[in-house]
Each structure stands twice: as structure tokens, then as C-alpha cells.
Amino acid sequence: MSAHHDHHEHSGVSLVTEARNALVEAGEQWTEMRADVFSALAQVERPASAYDLAESVSALRGKxxxxxxVYRILDLFVRTNLARRVESANAYVANSHPGCQHDCIFLICDSCGQAVHIDDDKLTGALVAAARANGFADVRPVVELRGTCARCG
Structure with missing residues (x-):
């Protein structure tokens, strides 16, 4: 796997369609509730908590x-690569390229809360190799770097 490669970034209807396809390919059903949760997640600009998403979906559904x-659905989305979990914030972002598997590297702005997801398999590969050298198996790196984004800087 190369250190960097091009992704087809999806948004809007295209993102929802790709997410639905990826979930179905994983052997799961794309239910109305899952669609509502994914749509709410895809519309937020910053990582969202399950409580934030439950509020949005409640407003949408009128109940x-x-x-x-929502937590159960988000766990499914993370397992099937439709969403990423920002561990330090206990929040989630939609994966804009759901068919592509990578380890997570998040750049998180301390000022505005924006989280940018980048892929660098060379970096995460070194982390996996170090973990394996120390006897760990099934390693899935999640790297979070905090700082100030260009917009806030």
C-alpha cells in the first residue's frame, strides 16, 4: 500500500449512495434509521457526538x-468504514471515501473543533510495525494531532 494516493471524495447524495452501497456490500441492511443517522452525520462540519446526532434525527423524525x-448505529458505521471516531472528543465524522480502508490520522483544531482526516500509510505502518514488534496483534492505529487550523491561525 502506498503512503499517499488519490481518493474519490464524496459529498451530498453521492456520499449517501456510496455509504449505502458499502454497508450493503458488508452484509448489513440500509434501514431508514441508519440512513437518517448517516445523513445527519454527513451534514455536520465538525465531529458530532451521538447526543448531537440523536437530537438532529429526533427533529427530522418528529419523535x-x-x-x-444512535451509538449502536455509529459503532456499525465505524466497523464498516462509513464513519470515523475522533477518540479524544468521543465524536464522529462521516468517511468521505467509504470504500477505502485506512488507519485514521486526525488533525484537530483546538480553536474551532474542526477535524481533518488524512491518510499516510507510511506513518501508520510504522506504528503497526512497532506494535507488532512488541507482541500486539490486530492493531488499528488512531492518531490525533491537536493544533490550530489555517482558518483560525
Whole structure:
């Protein structure tokens, strides 16, 4: 796998279609509730918590949606590569290229909260190699770097 490569970044309807296709290919169903949660996640500009998404989906559906239900859906989305979890914020972002598997590297702005996801397999590969050299298996790196984004800087 190369250190960098081009992705076809999806947004809007294209992103929802790609997410649905990826979930179905993973053997899961694309239910109305999952579609609503993904659509809410895809519309936010910053990482969103399950509580934020439950509020959005509740407003959309006109009835209360429990955050626990949203957490279960988000866990499924992370497992199937439709979403990424920003560990330090306990929040989620939609994966704009759901068919592409990479380890996570997030650049997080301390001022505005924006999280930018980048791929660098050379960097994460070195982390995986170090973990394996120390006896760890099934390693999935999640790297978070904090600083100030260009817009806030």
C-alpha cells in the first residue's frame, strides 16, 4: 500500500449512495434509521457526538430518538468504514471515501473543533510495525494531532 494516493471524495447524495452501497456490500441492511443517522452525520462540519446526532434525527423524525440507538448505529458505521471516531472528543465524522480502508490520522483544531482526516500509510505502518514488534496483534492505529487550523491561525 502506498503512503499517499488519490481518493474519490464524496459529498451530498453521492456520499449517501456510496455509504449505502458499502454497508450493503458488508452484509448489513440500509434501514431508514441508519440512513437518517448517516445523513445527519454527513451534514455536520465538525465531529458530532451521538447526543448531537440523536437530537438532529429526533427533529427530522418528529419523535425522540435515544442516543443509545444512535451509538449502536455509529459503532456499525465505524466497523464498516462509513464513519470515523475522533477518540479524544468521543465524536464522529462521516468517511468521505467509504470504500477505502485506512488507519485514521486526525488533525484537530483546538480553536474551532474542526477535524481533518488524512491518510499516510507510511506513518501508520510504522506504528503497526512497532506494535507488532512488541507482541500486539490486530492493531488499528488512531492518531490525533491537536493544533490550530489555517482558518483560525
Amino acid at each position: 425522540r430518538v435515544a442516543p443509545n440507538s
